[in-house]
Amino acid sequence: MSGTAYLIRGATLPDGETTDLLVREGRIAERGAGLSDRGAIPVDAAGLRALPGLVDLHTHLREPGFEQSETVLTGSRAAAAGGFTTVHAMANTFPVQDTAGVVEQVAALGAAAGYATVRPVGAVTVGLAGERLAEIGAMARSRAAVRVFSDDGKCVHDALLMRRALEYVATFDGVVAQHAQEPRLTEGAQMNEGALASTLGLAGWPAVAEEAIIARDVLLAEHVGARLHVCHLSTAGSVDVIRWAKARGIAVTAEATPHHLLLTEQLIAGDAALDPDAVGHRGYDSRLKVNPPLRRDEDVRALRAAVADGTIDIVATDHAPHPVESKECAWAEASFGMVGLESALSVVQAALVDPGHLDWGDVARVLSRTPAEIGRVPGYDAPFAPGSPAHLTLVDPTARRRFGRAQLRGRGVNSPYLGRELPGRIVATFHAGVATVLDGELQTLPTPTDHEVA
Amino acid sequence: MQTRAVLQQADIQRALTRIAHEILETNRGASGLVLLGIPTRGALLAERLGAILAGLDAEIPVGALDVTMYRDDLDRHPTRTPQPTRIPAAGIDDRTVVLVDDVLYSGRTIRAALDALGAHGRPRAVRLAVLVDRGHRELPIRADFVGKNLPSSAAERINVTLAELDGEDAVTITGGEADGGAA
Amino acid sequence: MTGLRHLLASADLDRASAIALLDTAEDMADVATRRVPKLPTLQGRTVANLFFEDSTRTRLSFEAAAKRLSADVITFSAKGSSVSKGESLKDTAQTIAAMGIDAVVLRHAASGAARVLAESAWIDAAVVNAGDGTHDHPTQGLLDAYTMRKARHGADSRGQGLDGLRVTIVGDVLHSRVARANLGLLPTLGARVHLVAPRTLLPFGAEQWPVTTSSDLDAAIADAPDVLMMLRIQQERMHAAYFPHEREYAGFWGLDEERFARLHADTMVMHPGPMNRGLEISAAAADSERSLVLDQVANGVAIRMAVLYTVLSGGRHAGAREAGAA
Numbered sequence: 001m002s003g004t005a006y007l008i009r010g011a012t013l014p015d016g017e018t019t020d021l022l023v024r025e026g027r028i029a030e031r032g033a034g035l036s037d038r039g040a041i042p043v044d045a046a047g048l049r050a051l052p053g054l055v056d057l058h059t060h061l062r063e064p065g066f067e068q069s070e071t072v073l074t075g076s077r078a079a080a081a082g083g084f085t086t087v088h089a090m091a092n093t094f095p096v097q098d099t100a101g102v103v104e105q106v107a108a109l110g111a112a113a114g115y116a117t118v119r120p121v122g123a124v125t126v127g128l129a130g131e132r133l134a135e136i137g138a139m140a141r142s143r144a145a146v147r148v149f150s151d152d153g154k155c156v157h158d159a160l161l162m163r164r165a166l167e168y169v170a171t172f173d174g175v176v177a178q179h180a181q182e183p184r185l186t187e188g189a190q191m192n193e194g195a196l197a198s199t200l201g202l203a204g205w206p207a208v209a210e211e212a213i214i215a216r217d218v219l220l221a222e223h224v225g226a227r228l229h230v231c232h233l234s235t236a237g238s239v240d241v242i243r244w245a246k247a248r249g250i251a252v253t254a255e256a257t258p259h260h261l262l263l264t265e266q267l268i269a270g271d272a273a274l275d276p277d278a279v280g281h282r283g284y285d286s287r288l289k290v291n292p293p294l295r296r297d298e299d300v301r302a303l304r305a306a307v308a309d310g311t312i313d314i315v316a317t318d319h320a321p322h323p324v325e326s327k328e329c330a331w332a333e334a335s336f337g338m339v340g341l342e343s344a345l346s347v348v349q350a351a352l353v354d355p356g357h358l359d360w361g362d363v364a365r366v367l368s369r370t371p372a373e374i375g376r377v378p379g380y381d382a383p384f385a386p387g388s389p390a391h392l393t394l395v396d397p398t399a400r401r402r403f404g405r406a407q408l409r410g411r412g413v414n415s416p417y418l419g420r421e422l423p424g425r426i427v428a429t430f431h432a433g434v435a436t437v438l439d440g441e442l443q444t445l446p447t448p449t450d451h452e453v454a
Numbered sequence: 455m456q457t458r459a460v461l462q463q464a465d466i467q468r469a470l471t472r473i474a475h476e477i478l479e480t481n482r483g484a485s486g487l488v489l490l491g492i493p494t495r496g497a498l499l500a501e502r503l504g505a506i507l508a509g510l511d512a513e514i515p516v517g518a519l520d521v522t523m524y525r526d527d528l529d530r531h532p533t534r535t536p537q538p539t540r541i542p543a544a545g546i547d548d549r550t551v552v553l554v555d556d557v558l559y560s561g562r563t564i565r566a567a568l569d570a571l572g573a574h575g576r577p578r579a580v581r582l583a584v585l586v587d588r589g590h591r592e593l594p595i596r597a598d599f600v601g602k603n604l605p606s607s608a609a610e611r612i613n614v615t616l617a618e619l620d621g622e623d624a625v626t627i628t629g630g631e632a633d634g635g636a637a
Numbered sequence: 638m639t640g641l642r643h644l645l646a647s648a649d650l651d652r653a654s655a656i657a658l659l660d661t662a663e664d665m666a667d668v669a670t671r672r673v674p675k676l677p678t679l680q681g682r683t684v685a686n687l688f689f690e691d692s693t694r695t696r697l698s699f700e701a702a703a704k705r706l707s708a709d710v711i712t713f714s715a716k717g718s719s720v721s722k723g724e725s726l727k728d729t730a731q732t733i734a735a736m737g738i739d740a741v742v743l744r745h746a747a748s749g750a751a752r753v754l755a756e757s758a759w760i761d762a763a764v765v766n767a768g769d770g771t772h773d774h775p776t777q778g779l780l781d782a783y784t785m786r787k788a789r790h791g792a793d794s795r796g797q798g799l800d801g802l803r804v805t806i807v808g809d810v811l812h813s814r815v816a817r818a819n820l821g822l823l824p825t826l827g828a829r830v831h832l833v834a835p836r837t838l839l840p841f842g843a844e845q846w847p848v849t850t851s852s853d854l855d856a857a858i859a860d861a862p863d864v865l866m867m868l869r870i871q872q873e874r875m876h877a878a879y880f881p882h883e884r885e886y887a888g889f890w891g892l893d894e895e896r897f898a899r900l901h902a903d904t905m906v907m908h909p910g911p912m913n914r915g916l917e918i919s920a921a922a923a924d925s926e927r928s929l930v931l932d933q934v935a936n937g938v939a940i941r942m943a944v945l946y947t948v949l950s951g952g953r954h955a956g957a958r959e960a961g962a963a
């Protein structure tokens with residue numbers, strides 16, 4: 001509870017400074033060496049990295065409507081387990097998050113669960129149908145204070161509608177987060193278009209279907225003077241377009257997912273063959289089916305370089321839980337998406353930190369400060385400063401573990417990392433001073449009912 | 455593991471010549487005889503017997519009868535690629551078929567051969583000629599013509615090599631207790 | 638020959654295994670000519686034909702193959718059973734597994750379905766891919782290779798590959814599992830494959846395959862390949878802008894009578910069937926002496942017998958294999 005005080009001893013901040021942090025009444029109360037506990041619960045953070053609470057700009061919580069996949073509660077537990085303290089809940093729920101009523105409901109469910117700040121994303125168009133603008137103003141002004149608008153899962157492909165959306169959303173200091181996928185070029189598409197897809201007999205998903213939309217949208221954003229956020233970049237060509245747009249001064253931000261920074265299409269051919277004991281992927285392993293698709297090795301390398309040089313601003317999970325039966329089937333029949341909240345930081349460490357592309361200060365930027373800025377989430381601008389909200393996570397970067405079902409704390413088990421060894425371990429997470437993870441264990445918070453009674 | 459030769463090239467030649475004579479004696483001549491060897495080495499032995507018999511002025515049709523698809527032990531062995539079956543043009547109906555194999559052991563191969571024969575016709579009689587009979591029968595089957603009886607333990611392995619396939623003629627025993635008794 | 642647990646893709650076969658299968662099929666083909674055209678080999682084994690996609694020809698061919706080997710056959714086909722009502726691969730597989738089956742012959746509209754089934758823990762049976770989406774159809778590739786080998790080597794086929802054989806495949810390679818089945822196998826056997834199609838129907842990245850490609854059928858014919866394989870063109874393709882209309886397609890990529898007349902005397906014509914006569918192939922070509930279309934159908938049963946025999950023999954465990962090494 002936020003009433004409990006914690007004294008975090010000897011944590012190493014992203015900039016390398018080692019300090020104690022006193023967390024009290026939801027805030028960083030004191031910071032410095034050798035703080036006395038004054039009745040606070042001591043947390044030994046020697047050898048651990050303290051990071052600001054992670055902020056995910058791209059999470060599918062599935063509630064309302066798809067509670068068999070995930071709920072706001074289970075999804076925010078998964079978030080906490082992964083070190084996140086804020087998640088942006090994508091709009092493709094049922095009903096769609098296209099009205100003030102639905103986004104307020106989702107935000108309230110998040111607040112009641114207490115594991116993380118849940119910031120609903122508003123739909124750009126009614127029902128994600130790509131035809132009429134959703135009530136963007138009402139959602140922006142609602143108690144959910146929506147600032148990110150996205151039809152994610154679908155692309156706002158109509159050029160005129162996209163132009164209007166950019167303009168209208170800018171009216172409310174919001175941002176359109178575009179899922180860049182030209183629909184006609186990706187009809188029936190199953191995996192990255194190339195020789196491998198042709199060999200596997202899976203319909204190709206051309207890189208140009210993503211790049212063409214991004215190119216159009218950055219020009220539209222420039223033309224109307226609005227900001228644009230591009231979801232889950234997956235190709236080297238997309239990086240080139242964003243780099244060009246930024247050089248031109250266009251107000252565009254871009255994200256990459258952890259999986260697009262680590263995994264390639266080659267895994268779909270199977271690397272475990274028929275050996276049941278082998279760690280790896282069977283052929284056509286539907287856990288690898290994701291939108292946008294896994295790409296080539298050269299794309300992964302371009303994305304890593306782009307995160308390193310700031311062309312890609314943030315890493316966002318695109319956490320997409322699905323029920324087991326949606327993945328236990330033939331590839332073409334399987335749903336797109338993989339869960340990512342619990343594994344995100346480990347994958348970022350493996351893909352970006354350990355190879356030297358990012359230091360921990362950069363990690364704090366791409367996984368906390370910048371996504372909070374894009375989403376206009378308050379409280380992340382001065383982490384660890386006395387008076388700031390106590391959103392933070394403690395990580396043991398020296399740990400290595402075989403990622404398993406036990407690490408998955410949401411409802412979805414469609415993780416491509418099961419059985420894989422990953423670096424890093426979340427030791428503790430504090431959301432507004434509440435320990436959601438302590439000693440590596442997800443904490444049980446009072447149930448929503450208890451909250452209401454209290 | 456010890457390997458010792460029990461038959462050498464000359465022994466094998468003598469054994470086959472004796473079998474050829476016995477076949478003619480038992481059959482009272484060459485009439486109606488067909489030799490069918492069981493691949494791989496039985497088929498080679500049948501060819502040799504045919505040649506020896508031809509030298510005795512007995513022109514006997516020689517063929518090969520593959521039994522792979524009639525075996526009852528598919529699970530217990532590596533997958534075998536079947537070998538060609540060659541039935542002489544005159545067929546086997548009402549003939550006396552002499553099956554030829556290298557080693558008679560459990561009898562299961564011969565059981566399979568009898569079944570395989572049925573798919574090709576109805577012989578008047580079926581005889582069996584083997585180069586080596588090593589015992590350990592699991593079925594009520596016996597050979598009519600035997601090159602050499604070679605009592606062996608089940609732990610031993612009898613290996614027949616033939617010049618056409620292996621470069622030299624020999625029958626060897628490998629493994630089991632080296633009792634030195636078979637000098 | 639090593640045991641083959643499943644047959645999922647033609648590219649999974651190495652040269653020795655492929656030749657062993659073709660050799661085994663030689664003997665299977667002979668069975669049809671015997672007094673008793675049936676082998677007891679798979680007595681007591683049950684083969685389930687699981688056809689999520691209707692294909693009477695392939696299903697009948699596998700059924701005949703299984704029955705000639707004395708296996709019991711259970712058939713689930715799309716028409717008139719729950720598989721047509723969207724029942725999942727997993728549920729159906731587990732249902733038939735509960736009946737105690739030794740092999741599943743799977744036809745499915747989704748690429749990779751056979752591999753997913755074989756590598757799942759849902760069943761323990763051998764899996765034979767009878768066509769998965771636009772991915773592969775390995776028994777088709779084998780029967781095509783068998784037909785080519787027979788046409789080239791006749792009675793001396795046993796043990797032979799297809800070394801030096803030049804095979805030109807014409808038409809909708811993009812959507813063709815038959816083309817992929819051939820591409821996965823023929824180079825392994827030493828054949829050289831050339832693909833001819835409009836750019837819209839050549840798979841993206843095909844230049845990275847071990848083949849040559851072009852769009853000029855007349856040049857390909859002038860090059861006197863050993864085999865000219867015409868692929869079936871599906872009429873709905875023209876609605877998806879792969880080509881304007883049938884006449885234009887036939888004009889550029891159809892084996893019409895005029896082109897057929899120009900074929901080199903030794904070029905054999907193949908087609909996986911069913912044929913659109915007058916579209917990708919003229920009746921004269923289809924019914925000519927040089928057409929191997931009927932051989933392909935006839936050889937299908939022998940190949941499928943060889944495949945069923947191979948996946949169901951040889952023991953399931955490494956221990957059994959070693960114990961059997963005689």
Ligand SMILES: [Zn+2]
Pocket residue numbers: 152153154179231232291292
């Ligand atoms: Zn998306």
